[in-house]
Amino acid sequence: MPPAWLGAAATTGRAPVRLLCFAHAGGGAAFFHAWRQALLPDIDVCPVILPGREARLRERPHTRTADLIPALVAALEPFLDRPYALFGHSMGAMLAYETARALDADPLQSSLRSPLRPPLCLIASGRRAPQLPARRQPLHALPEPEFLNAVTQLGGMPEEVLVQPDVYRLFLPALRADFELNETYEHTPGPPLRFPVSALVGDTDPEVDVEEMAAWRHTTSGAFTLRVFRGGHFYHRGRPAEVLAAIRSDVAKAAAAIGASAQS
Numbered sequence: 095m096p097p098a099w100l101g102a103a104a105t106t107g108r109a110p111v112r113l114l115c116f117a118h119a120g121g122g123a124a125f126f127h128a129w130r131q132a133l134l135p136d137i138d139v140c141p142v143i144l145p146g147r148e149a150r151l152r153e154r155p156h157t158r159t160a161d162l163i164p165a166l167v168a169a170l171e172p173f174l175d176r177p178y179a180l181f182g183h184s185m186g187a188m189l190a191y192e193t194a195r196a197l198d199a200d201p202l203q204s205s206l207r208s209p210l211r212p213p214l215c216l217i218a219s220g221r222r223a224p225q226l227p228a229r230r231q232p233l234h235a236l237p238e239p240e241f242l243n244a245v246t247q248l249g250g251m252p253e254e255v256l257v258q259p260d261v262y263r264l265f266l267p268a269l270r271a272d273f274e275l276n277e278t279y280e281h282t283p284g285p286p287l288r289f290p291v292s293a294l295v296g297d298t299d300p301e302v303d304v305e306e307m308a309a310w311r312h313t314t315s316g317a318f319t320l321r322v323f324r325g326g327h328f329y330h331r332g333r334p335a336e337v338l339a340a341i342r343s344d345v346a347k348a349a350a351a352i353g354a355s356a357q358s
Contacts, residue, residue, distance in 0.1 A: 098150050099169040103130065107138030111214065111349055112178040113169065113341070115141045116193075118220070118328075119272035120245070120265065122147045125183075130303030132338050137345060140173070142166070142189075146268035159192055159279055167196045171210060177352070179214045179345045184301070184327065185276040187221035191313065198287050212289055215348035216314075217341060219294040220327055223300045223309035224281045227301065234273035237340035248301065249328055290317040290351075292344045294337070296329030297322050303351045319344060 101123055104112065119123045123141035130139045142285065144162070146155030156162035170193070182190030198212045222229070233244045244263070293310040295302060304322055311318040321340050323329045330337045 098143055099166070100173060101143060102175050103138055104140045107140070109134060109136055109138040110177065111136065112138045112140050112173065112176060113345065114173075114178055114180050114190075114191045114193075115139060116180070116182035117141065117263070118184035118186055119276055120147075120269035121183075121186070124148070128334065129338060132334070137179075137342065142186075144268075144272075146271060147265075148222060149257045151196075151264065151268075155268045155275075157271050157274040157278070157289065159189070159275065162189070162275070163192050163196055166193060172198075177214050177349055178211075179217065179348065181217040181219065181341065182221075183219040183330075184221050185272055187218035187274060188224060188276060188279055190216060191218060191224050194287055194289075195284065198289070214345060214352065215290040215292065217292045217294065217344055218307075218310050220296070220299060220302060220329075222306035223293075223313060224279075225283070225312065226306055226309055227274060228277065232273070232277040234270055234277050242266075242271075244267065245273075249326065281341050284314070287314040288316060290314065290319070290344070292319040292321065292340075294321045294323065294329075294340065296325035296327060299327045299329065301327050 100114070101352065115126045115129070117123075123143050126139050126141045133139055143150055144155065149179035156165075166189075174197070179188040180194050194213055194216045197210050233241055236244065291310055291314040293307040295304060295307040297304070304320070307322075308320050311320070323333060323337060325332045
């Protein structure tokens with residue numbers, strides 16, 4: 095597997111559980127940098143790095159989940175040798191969910207060469223449940239000024255990028271592709287996941303409300319937990335310790351249920 099998909103933590107970490115992390119539109123491994131030390135020694139934080147950003151800046155970004163998910167699952171396969179969980183924020187929650195579905199598929203219906211270890215749990219953050227319709231018009235096809243203004247209003251454009259036109263022009267193709275990836279996603283009904291799902295949301299998030307996050311309960315036949323934090327779409331920035339404690343607890347509980355290790 096090209097090491098770029100997960101980076102060094104996937105191969106150098108020695109924690110008993112890996113947490114595969116999917117960022118929001120335009121995000122990447124940097125979003126999870128501070129989490130790494132905070133969750134050790136029990137959990138190795140392994141951000142998924144999609145084409146078109148960071149070390150993969152020169153690669154063409156994906157705009158359709160039908161193309162991305164099979165490539166991603168094949169790339170993850172060598173790193174499912176120990177217990178792991180999935181976390182995704184905003185667009186990343188959708189990608190984590192579709193990855194989880196592929197990894198939890200019935201072996202008789204799966205396109206994978208052999209059955210893979212399913213995740214311990216899925217932790218979805220800041221995105222409506224996948225079966226719910228979008229609440230706003232797509233942004234990805236807007237002209238550049240309108241698109242940048244809309245993304246800035248959502249809080250998804252770093253200030254240091256906005257003040258440097260040369261930088262945001264490098265950043266823009268992946269950001270627009272991510273919005274297209276998220277906004278063209280269509281949920282396909284299927285069997286529920288067979289492991290716990292947690293849904294995390296900020297109480298003033300303009301993109302998703304508590305009821306829309308509660309609907310994640312319908313994606314699993316296992317346990318479901320809804321956690322509401324004070325804050326907006328990027329609620330984790332204001333209370334990282336509280337959020338990481340919740341993530342650690344959910345992973346530990348799921349690990350304990352199958353006899354794996356991830357201390358709470």
